[in-house]
Amino acid sequence: MKRFSGLTVRLLAFNLLLVFLPAAGLLYLDIYEKQLLETQERSMVQQGRVLAAALSVRETLPRGEVERLLRQLNRRLDARLRVVDREGLVLGDTSRFGPRLGKPPGPEAPPARRNVLYRVGAFLYDLYKRIALPPEPAVEPESPGSSARLEGKEIQAALSGRYGRATRVTPGQRSVTLTSAIPIESGGRVIGAVVVSQSTYRILQDLYAVRTAIFRVCVFSFLAAIVLSIVMATTIARPIRRLRDEAEAILDRRGRLTRGFRVPRRRDEIGDLARALEELTRRLEERLRSLESFASDVAHELKNPLASIRTATEMLGEVEDPRERRRFLNIVQEEVARMEHQLSEVAEVTRIDARLEAEEQVAVPLNGLLARVAERFRMRENGRVRILYESPEEIVTVRASPDRLTQVFENVLDNAASLTADGGSARVTLQRSADGAALVAVSDEGPGIPEAHRERIFERFFSYRPGDAEKRHAGLGLAIVKAIVEGYGGSVTAANNPDRGATFTVRLPASRTATLPRLQNEPH
Numbered sequence: 001m002k003r004f005s006g007l008t009v010r011l012l013a014f015n016l017l018l019v020f021l022p023a024a025g026l027l028y029l030d031i032y033e034k035q036l037l038e039t040q041e042r043s044m045v046q047q048g049r050v051l052a053a054a055l056s057v058r059e060t061l062p063r064g065e066v067e068r069l070l071r072q073l074n075r076r077l078d079a080r081l082r083v084v085d086r087e088g089l090v091l092g093d094t095s096r097f098g099p100r101l102g103k104p105p106g107p108e109a110p111p112a113r114r115n116v117l118y119r120v121g122a123f124l125y126d127l128y129k130r131i132a133l134p135p136e137p138a139v140e141p142e143s144p145g146s147s148a149r150l151e152g153k154e155i156q157a158a159l160s161g162r163y164g165r166a167t168r169v170t171p172g173q174r175s176v177t178l179t180s181a182i183p184i185e186s187g188g189r190v191i192g193a194v195v196v197s198q199s200t201y202r203i204l205q206d207l208y209a210v211r212t213a214i215f216r217v218c219v220f221s222f223l224a225a226i227v228l229s230i231v232m233a234t235t236i237a238r239p240i241r242r243l244r245d246e247a248e249a250i251l252d253r254r255g256r257l258t259r260g261f262r263v264p265r266r267r268d269e270i271g272d273l274a275r276a277l278e279e280l281t282r283r284l285e286e287r288l289r290s291l292e293s294f295a296s297d298v299a300h301e302l303k304n305p306l307a308s309i310r311t312a313t314e315m316l317g318e319v320e321d322p323r324e325r326r327r328f329l330n331i332v333q334e335e336v337a338r339m340e341h342q343l344s345e346v347a348e349v350t351r352i353d354a355r356l357e358a359e360e361q362v363a364v365p366l367n368g369l370l371a372r373v374a375e376r377f378r379m380r381e382n383g384r385v386r387i388l389y390e391s392p393e394e395i396v397t398v399r400a401s402p403d404r405l406t407q408v409f410e411n412v413l414d415n416a417a418s419l420t421a422d423g424g425s426a427r428v429t430l431q432r433s434a435d436g437a438a439l440v441a442v443s444d445e446g447p448g449i450p451e452a453h454r455e456r457i458f459e460r461f462f463s464y465r466p467g468d469a470e471k472r473h474a475g476l477g478l479a480i481v482k483a484i485v486e487g488y489g490g491s492v493t494a495a496n497n498p499d500r501g502a503t504f505t506v507r508l509p510a511s512r513t514a515t516l517p518r519l520q521n522e523p524h
Contacts (some may be wrong), residue, residue: 066092158193305335386425419446
């Protein structure tokens with residue numbers, strides 16, 4: 001047995017997919033960091049331009065005036081500002097005037113990077129960057145020159161009248177330093193430059209905390225996904241696998257049902273599925289038993305005529321009297337005809353069981369159909385039995401095959417007429433019940449149904465007819481009626497009348513009703 005089913009794997013994959021939602025936030029942090037760096041650079045440039053505009057009103061850059069402006073700005077800025085002249089000499093530096101806003105601490109690592117969870121996440125993220133991402137461009141080293149003189153491409157660009165920028169590693173830290181150089185112009189010429197620099201330490205510190213929080217969510221999500229997958233596999237995949245094992249075990253090597261499904265107590269969809277499978281198995285078992293019983297009944301019913309035929313043929317070889325030989329020959333012919341009749345009805349029952357649902361069904365008005373059946377029986381009985389028919393004022397319609405419905409009511413009416421003595425009557429009544437069903441009652445004036453036989457009259461090959469009339473019937477007529485009616489979702493019942501005879505009631509679900517002309521409603 002496989003340890004993990006396909007459903008378990010799919011559930012785990014679905015749950016793990018949810019883990020990648022917070023994990024995608026780690027990848028988005030690169031974009032977020034770039035946006036923060038761009039925002040920081042724009043802020044630095046804005047500070048430099050303000051200072052450059054303040055110094056551009058003079059034709060020269062006196063050191064005292066520069067230091068005075070820088071001293072006023074120092075405690076209001078979070079970046080380092082320096083002013084250089086045309087030669088790159090530093091005329092003023094805010095770092096000489098004490099701490100500024102947001103001054104980064106020493107080279108000690110931020111607390112977030114000491115976290116074990118962060119280190120694990122950073123290792124995985126660095127591994128992903130090495131495998132999936134292109135290498136990052138190299139960062140320039142610390143700005144060349146001394147504290148008294150600045151050199152670098154950004155300084156040269158500013159002294160040439162252009163905006164200059166550079167990114168360099170911060171000594172002793174993982175952060176970098178952004179440097180922007182803005183030219184100071186006076187009278188159409190460049191007289192110096194403002195150099196603004198700021199470390200990305202604070203941005204990285206915030207990003208470290210965000211990365212730790214996101215990775216913590218990823219870890220908890222991963223653990224929750226595993227736990228949920230195990231729970232779902234236990235409550236879904238394992239019961240389904242148990243149902244599969246039971247389905248394989250209920251059949252023996254010959255394909256016969258050995259037992260049914262165990263009905264669980266759970267009330268969810270899997271419990272419903274198990275109960276549906278149990279019901280399906282039960283009905284299938286009943287069907288198989290019915291087929292086995294039917295085959296046994298057919299074999300039993302054919303034994304009697306075959307025994308009569310065998311006895312008559314044996315006697316034909318022993319007797320010489322022509323009249324006796326003719327009598328035995330008539331017995332053989334009668335039993336052969338009886339077998340043919342039985343086999344034709346058996347074939348009819350088989351066709352009904354196999355093809356009833358596949359036959360085309362149309363809307364059939366029962367009023368006219370019953371009227372035609374009653375008229376044919378009047379002609380057949382030729383006055384021996386009166387056939388009475390009553391129908392309501394509305395047309396009662398059912399969806400079925402007209403031929404099958406004709407077969408149903410002919411069989412029932414034939415049963416009633418055959419049991420009614422000469423001069424008696426058989427009554428056919430059509431009405432609609434309160435719930436819209438069509439009710440057809442066929443009453444006779446026969447001997448009624450003995451109490452011992454009331455439960456068996458619809459069984460196959462069962463026939464109770466006092467006198468010799470029983471020999472002319474195979475006992476399949478009412479069984480055919482029951483099979484057809486139940487195939488259309490209806491029912492058929494039988495009960496004795498209070499005075500004499502019996503009534504067979506056929507109930508069929510009606511499809512619609514309509515008004516019927518009064519002339520067709522009169523009892524016949």
